[in-house]
Amino acid sequence: MTFEQWAAFAILAGSLVLFVWDRIRYDIVALIALMAVIACGLVPMDEAFLGFAHPATITVAAVLIISRGMQNAGIVDVATQVTAPFSGKPIQQLLVQTLMVTFLSAFMNNVGALALMLPVALRNCYRDGYPPAWSLMPLAFGSVLGGLITLIGTPPNIIISGFRERAVGEPFAMFDFAPVGIPVAIAGVIYLAFIGWRLVPKNRRGSSESQNLFDIADYLTEVEVLEGSNVIDMRVQEVEALFENDVTVVSILRGGGSRLAPGGYAKVQQGDVLVLEGAPDSLKKIIDTSGLALSADVEIDTQDLSSDETALVEAIVARRSRLIGSSAGSLRMRTTFGVNMLAVAREGRRLDDRLRDVRFRFGDILLLQGPAQTMTETLSEMGCLPLKERSVGIGRPRRLALASGIFFIAVAALVADLVPAHIGFTAAALALVLTNIVAPDEAYEAIDWPVIILLGAFGPVGTAMEATGSAELVAGWITAATGGLAPVWTLTLLMVVTMWLSDILNNNATAFIMAPIALGIAQGLGVNPDPFLMAIAIGASCAFLTPIGHQSSTLVWEPGGYKFLDFTIVGLPLEAICVAVSVPLILLFWPF
Incomplete structure (x- = not known):
C-alpha cells in the first residue's frame, strides 16, 4: 500500500x-x-470545505426547516x-x-x-x-x-x-x-x-400508573395559619425557603375565596388556609414547628388547583429543553418561570424524591401550575411540550394547508425534474419563512x-x-x-x-x-x-x-x-x- x-x-x-x-x-x-x-x-x-457547499448538506438543512414549519402549522x-x-x-x-x-x-x-x-x-x-x-x-x-x-x-x-x-x-x-x-x-x-x-x-x-400518575391528593395538606404563627406576614417564597423548599404553596384560601398559584411575593396572613404540596414527612415537620394547624373544614383535590385563570398542565421535557441536567431547586422554577412544579414522572412512574433535587431528563413528565394566559409561552421558554389533547385551533387549518401546499410544490418540481433537491427544498424553506410559518430566528434553531x-x-x-x-x-x-x-x-x-x-x-x-x-x-x-x-x-x-x-x-x-x-x-x-x-x-x- x-x-x-x-x-x-x-x-x-x-x-x-x-x-x-x-x-x-x-x-x-x-x-x-x-x-x-x-x-x-x-x-x-x-x-x-467544499463539503459544506455540497447539495446533500444544503438539502438536509432545508428539510429540517421544512419539518419545523410542518410542526408549527399543526x-x-x-x-x-x-x-x-x-x-x-x-x-x-x-x-x-x-x-x-x-x-x-x-x-x-x-x-x-x-x-x-x-x-x-x-x-x-x-x-x-x-x-x-x-x-x-x-x-x-x-x-x-x-x-x-x-x-x-x-x-x-x-x-x-x-x-x-x-x-x-x-x-x-x-x-x-x-x-x-x-x-x-x-x-x-x-x-x-x-x-x-x-x-x-x-x-x-x-x-403503568397511568390515570393516577399525577393524583397528588395524598400529597396535599390544608393548614390554617394560627395566631402567633411564625409565617404571618412572610412572603410565599420565604415560607417555602423556611422549609428548604420541600413544600410548595399551591393555593391560599382567604375570606371565602382562593388564590391559586400565588406569586412568590404574596404575603401570608393570620387565618389564611394554605394548601401545601409536598412529601408527608416534610408537611408534618412544618405543622409541628410553625404555628400551623391542620384544617378540617377544607377538602382539596387536584381539580381544585386550576381555574380559568390558573392552568394545571402536564408537559414533557423536550429534547433540547433548557431544564435538562438542572434541578428544580437550582432553576428556582417559581422565580424563573412563574410556575409551581407539583410532580415529576419518569418512565411511567411518579418520582417520590424531593422535587427540588430531581435533575431533569429528556422525556420527564412535569405537572405544572401557573397562569393560564401565559402557560403556552412559559412551556416554550422551558423547552417543554404539553401532553394534553388539543383540537385544531382557529387559523391552524389554513396554516397547515399553506405549509403542505408549499411542500407539495417543492416535491412536484423535484419529481418533474424542474429543479434539483437542494434548490427545491431551499426555496420551500424560504417560502415558509416569508409566510411567517417559521420565524427567521426559528429557522436557524431548527437546523x-x-x-x-x-x-x-x-x-x-x-x-x-x-x-x-x-x-x-x-x-x-x-x-x-x-x-x-x-x-x-x-x-x-x-x-x-x-x-x-x-x-x-x-x-x-x-x-x-x-x-x-x-x-x-x-x-x-x-x-x-x-x-x-x-x-x-x-x-x-x-x-x-x-x-x-x-x-x-x-x-x-x-x-x-x-x-x-x-x-x-x-x-x-x-x-x-x-x-x-x-x-x-x-x-x-x-x-x-
Whole structure:
C-alpha cells in the first residue's frame, strides 16, 4: 500500500475509535478527521470545505426547516385527532402511531417526525394505562423505516444520491427509494406492532400508573395559619425557603375565596388556609414547628388547583429543553418561570424524591401550575411540550394547508425534474419563512448544526478514500471474502456489514465510509453500481441493535426506561426482516 492509503486507513480507523468511544461529539470527530486528511495532503486545502457547499448538506438543512414549519402549522394536532378514536385499544393505537410516524418520516427528517409524535404517544400511554416501553421503541424504529422511502427521509439517502451522481452522472430521484423502502417499512411496522413490542423484557413492561400518575391528593395538606404563627406576614417564597423548599404553596384560601398559584411575593396572613404540596414527612415537620394547624373544614383535590385563570398542565421535557441536567431547586422554577412544579414522572412512574433535587431528563413528565394566559409561552421558554389533547385551533387549518401546499410544490418540481433537491427544498424553506410559518430566528434553531458539521466535514474523508484507492482496496477484500460467489451474496454481505457498522457509528458517517467501497465493488465486478448503493442506503439507516446507532433510538432510550440490550432483542429480528425483504427487491428494481 502507498503512504496515502496507509494515512487514509489510519485516519478512518482513528475516526471509528473516536465515534465508538463517544467521549468527543461526532461533529468534532468529523472536524478532526478533516484536519487530518488535509495535514496528510489527501485533500487539497482549497477543497477542504467544499463539503459544506455540497447539495446533500444544503438539502438536509432545508428539510429540517421544512419539518419545523410542518410542526408549527399543526401537524401534531392532526396526529392527535387521528389517534383519538383508538383510545383504550393499545395495540391498534400502537399500530396507528407507528404507521403515522413512518409516513411522516418519509417526507420529513425522521428524528423530527419522532419528536412530533413523541408527546402524542406518551399522552396516549399515560391516559390508557400502558407503559411507555410498549410504544416508544416501535415509534423510534418506525421513524427510521419511514426514512427509507424517499430521498429526503433520512440524510444517508441524500449522501448516497450524491455518490451516485459522481459515479454515473445522475443522482437518485425523490421516489427512487420507494419500491424497496415501502415494502421494507410495511414489513417492519407489522413486526413492531404485533410482535416487536412483546419482546421488551417484562420488567420494562410492568403496569403503568397511568390515570393516577399525577393524583397528588395524598400529597396535599390544608393548614390554617394560627395566631402567633411564625409565617404571618412572610412572603410565599420565604415560607417555602423556611422549609428548604420541600413544600410548595399551591393555593391560599382567604375570606371565602382562593388564590391559586400565588406569586412568590404574596404575603401570608393570620387565618389564611394554605394548601401545601409536598412529601408527608416534610408537611408534618412544618405543622409541628410553625404555628400551623391542620384544617378540617377544607377538602382539596387536584381539580381544585386550576381555574380559568390558573392552568394545571402536564408537559414533557423536550429534547433540547433548557431544564435538562438542572434541578428544580437550582432553576428556582417559581422565580424563573412563574410556575409551581407539583410532580415529576419518569418512565411511567411518579418520582417520590424531593422535587427540588430531581435533575431533569429528556422525556420527564412535569405537572405544572401557573397562569393560564401565559402557560403556552412559559412551556416554550422551558423547552417543554404539553401532553394534553388539543383540537385544531382557529387559523391552524389554513396554516397547515399553506405549509403542505408549499411542500407539495417543492416535491412536484423535484419529481418533474424542474429543479434539483437542494434548490427545491431551499426555496420551500424560504417560502415558509416569508409566510411567517417559521420565524427567521426559528429557522436557524431548527437546523441540527452538529449533523450539518458532520456532513460538511466528513465528506472529504470519503473523497480521500476514493482518491487514494483505499476504497477500491477494501472493495477487493470484500469481493475476495465472498469466494467468487454470485454478486447477490456480495450485496447481502455489504448490507449486513453496513448495518453493523451503523449500529455503533453515526449513520451519516457510515454512509460516507461505505459508499466509496460499494462503488469499488461494483467496478471490480463489472456490474451496475445502483444495487450496491441502494444496499448501503438501507444498511446505513437500519441500525436497530443499539440505542446509539440512530438518533431516534437515543431519543427514546431514557423516556422508555429501556436497557441497552433491549434494543438488540427487539432490533435483531427487525434487521433480519430488512435484509430478507430488501435484497430481492433491490435485485428486482435495480438489477446488476
